[in-house]
Amino acid sequence: MQIAGFGVEAWLNENERTATTDISQSSIAALTMQEVVDLDGQHGQHFYQQLNQLRLDYGWIEGSPTFKKLVSKLYQHVPATNVLQTNGATGANQLAIYSLIEPGDQVIALYPSYQQLYDIPKSLGATVDYWHIHESNQWLPDIEEFKQLIRPETKMILLNNAVNPTGSLLDAELLKQVVALAREVGAYVLADEVYEPLDGTPFVSIADLYEKGIAVNSLSKTYSAPGVRIGWTATQSTVLADLFRKYRDYTMICGGVFNDQLAILILQHRPEILQRNRGIVKRNLKIYTDWVMQEPRASLIVPHGISVSCLKLDLPVDDETFCRQLLSETGVLLVPGSRFDLPGHVRLGYCTQTETLERGLTKLSTYLRRFDA
Template identity: 40%
Template sequence: MKMKTFGVEQWMDEYETAATYNLGETCVSPLSLHALLSLTDTDEQTFTQKMLTTRLTYGNIVGAPELRAGITQLYQNLTPENVVTTHGAIGANSLVLTTLVDPDDEVVVVTPTYQQLQSIPETIGATVRLLALKPENDYLPDIAQLKTLVNDKTKLIVLNNPDNPSGSLMPQEHLQRIIEVAKSVDAYVLCDEVYRHLTQTDTYSPSVIDLYDKGISTSSMSKVFSLAGLRLGWVATHDEAFMKTILSHRDYNTISCGVLDEMVAEVALNHKDTLLKRNRDIVRKNLAILNDWVNSQPHISWVKPQAGTTALLHYDFALPSEQFCDQLFKQTGVLLVPGAEFDIEHALRIGYAFESKELQTGLDKLSEFMTGLN
């Protein structure tokens, strides 16, 4: 089975480990186990003793009951039976797409987005219709265009909210309008919500499954909870028939997630408000830093992100984005992701959710680099 090269992941694989200033990072400043236990006032000796004495067999096949109960608290009107754990959100997306999509189906996918959401349906042989997110629309899906892309063969509409790489966030009214289009052709809506809750305000950001019985949410412990090393995600849906099918398919590639990973995730979700406050404070502080920097740059423009941890920076130099980022890295040690990895040219994806000092220093290095391009 041939698949397209996964552009953004290949770029990160090549450059990330050697970066001095990793401005390509998308997770909020990662936590150690010690830091997590301290932040949540969890007795470290008791917890580590529990880990040391836990037998390393298969865990609960569909996910530890306590963990699934914790995940339900991130949504409205959800039960543990509506949730199954996976190997990260990347595993959740793959499982949903390979379970749901057949070669004769049609799938609508927003672009730019995480390439997996587009490339897997293409590899299956489905007809993939791209719904372009444009800066003039604040990178929100154009409902009129969406209506022209769906028909009675449309099995699935795929969204990413908040969007990676643009940082756009669909308000509930916009999401509801998309759902109405999906209902008109009886389509599922898969929404990769891995950055959900990392908002610039404290208002609740609705999930697609809060609003639609054929909605499917995927997410993980990586971005929002700073625990990417757990490699733990989930699929959530109210559609009982689809959940039954996905559990059958899951036996072929997952069986269960790690028992120790689920124990750590349970602690985090039991103290979700504490972690959300920490991480929202980080992204809000750093977005302000990034906003000030963008406003000082004559060659940079953007649509300011509303949520998540990433932004798209557009530049007016003639240099193609891969060449720009490669030269930047070699001269300064600053890692950015070329817009070309998202099929956008003369643009850069930047992450802003790590340590503020590293962000500011990396931006200063980027400014110096661009001065040399004049």
């Protein structure tokens, strides 16, 4: 099996630990362990008492019944039995694609977006047709272009909603059009939904729109807990869930007793975490957009309360050279847009700690001035 290098992950693996001001990441500022356990209202006492009684065996293979029930409540039409715990959203995407895609299949993938969604199908021998997002259309795709791509033999449509790295959102109207066309040919629709908008923009899951929809999510982005490494697949279809179960046995035994308990605690206190994170998004997005307005070399299509953004920079050098030099000379880390096939741009994660964002933007502006002469 041949597969392309994972652009963004290779960049972060190489550079994120050397950065002193990291404004590249896609999650909302990560919670500390203390902040998570404090959610039990007893400074973690109740959580650790429960944990101390658990044996470090394999635990619940698919995720505990409590976890599965909490996840199912996030959807309107997904029963708890159809929720399968995975190793983050990357594990969920891999599971679904591995379970359904065979050599010679034709799939349609939103592009550019999260690289896993188009390069894993390619590695399995599928033909991947790109449904392009357009900067001229607020980083959204055109449904008329989709109609030209879909065929009677289309096996799967792969979406990233909201889109990484642009922060653009496929709304319910557009998704319903995709579902109607997918239903005509019997295609599956997988949507990686790890980026939930936190600015009040309405969001609908593919699992609630379509009987052959596959929703993928995790605790990494909206829930500020990427280190827990818990994600899931969610489907209306028990047939799909059972198929995933079979393939899951080959890819993952369990999420781990400790991680499952942390995931439960986080999901039980979802309202408090989302309230915290809405505050971060609102505060930091204003700081960021105010900075863009006064920075002559920067322009931005503003994300919809989503923790990633695709910043356009007017530079006389390519974006990767710029990002390497910026990191070397200032300690500021961005992701080159070329790692997402978006040259001339960078991914800027504005939902980091506010002081980190402010410091990073100040350093970035200072560095950009060298190109003004």
